[in-house]
Amino acid sequence: xxxxxxxxxxxxxxxxxxxxxxxxxxxxxxxxxxxxxxxxxxxxxxxxxxxxxxxxxxxxxxxxxxxxxxxxxxxxxxxxxxxxxxxxxxxxxxxxxxxxxxxxxxxxxxxxxxx
Amino acid sequence: xxxxxxxxxxxxxxxxxxxxxxxxxxxxxxxxxxxxxxxxxxxxxxxxxxxxxxxxxxxxxxxxxxxxxxxxxxxxxxxxxxxxxxxxxxxxxxxxxxxxxxxxxxxxxxx
Numbered sequence: 001x002x003x004x005x006x007x008x009x010x011x012x013x014x015x016x017x018x019x020x021x022x023x024x025x026x027x028x029x030x031x032x033x034x035x036x037x038x039x040x041x042x043x044x045x046x047x048x049x050x051x052x053x054x055x056x057x058x059x060x061x062x063x064x065x066x067x068x069x070x071x072x073x074x075x076x077x078x079x080x081x082x083x084x085x086x087x088x089x090x091x092x093x094x095x096x097x098x099x100x101x102x103x104x105x106x107x108x109x110x111x112x113x114x115x
Numbered sequence: 116x117x118x119x120x121x122x123x124x125x126x127x128x129x130x131x132x133x134x135x136x137x138x139x140x141x142x143x144x145x146x147x148x149x150x151x152x153x154x155x156x157x158x159x160x161x162x163x164x165x166x167x168x169x170x171x172x173x174x175x176x177x178x179x180x181x182x183x184x185x186x187x188x189x190x191x192x193x194x195x196x197x198x199x200x201x202x203x204x205x206x207x208x209x210x211x212x213x214x215x216x217x218x219x220x221x222x223x224x225x226x
Contacts, residue, residue, distance in 0.1 A: 004158070031212050032212070033212030033213065033214075035216075042216060042217070042218055042219075043159070043202075043216035044216075045212075045213050045214065045215070048212030048213055049212075050212070055212065056212060056213040058213075088156070090158050090159070092158075092159075092212065094212060102147070102149075102206075102207075103149065103161045103164060104149075104151070104159070104161060104212070104214060105161060106158030106159045106160070107158050108157060108158050109156075109157075109158050111156075
């Protein structure tokens, strides 16, 4: 079974630009969540999508947004990039409901550098 | 989600057991203990989880105290490839996506 796939793996942007990151979850997983990881703040929850609806949201400004498609693939967008947005952005998928116990399966991440 | 406390770093000799502790004194009855690890610059990897009974899988064992206020992750025969940051997380099995990761324990396995 294929794991969580994130694209692109690396990208460089300049301040003020916007970026879109993509995540394909494990087949059958309907929950997709996003995390930001920086050396200073560690792993921080951005948002979670389930069945195309945002179910949870972390404490990030409105410049950070996301969406989920009917095939469970998800994208996140960061507009008006700032230097502090440089980070590893991680996507995780999971099975929810029933007897599933909610393990998260992470992708390798998209490393964003803002210059 | 309940807060967890882990030591910032630990060392272990290669081939020996690595015992990583985690305190979660405010854990609720419906909250599970999950362990993940992250090898440098890779995505975190799920290791094991448990509710109140001890658990074992091919990667590790999880020992949860009877009062569930603390747990220990055991890597029975640590290898150099087990060097990583280990995260202990406590949450219910619903709302899986919104997990609170603390600073974790940096385990260094030495030859």
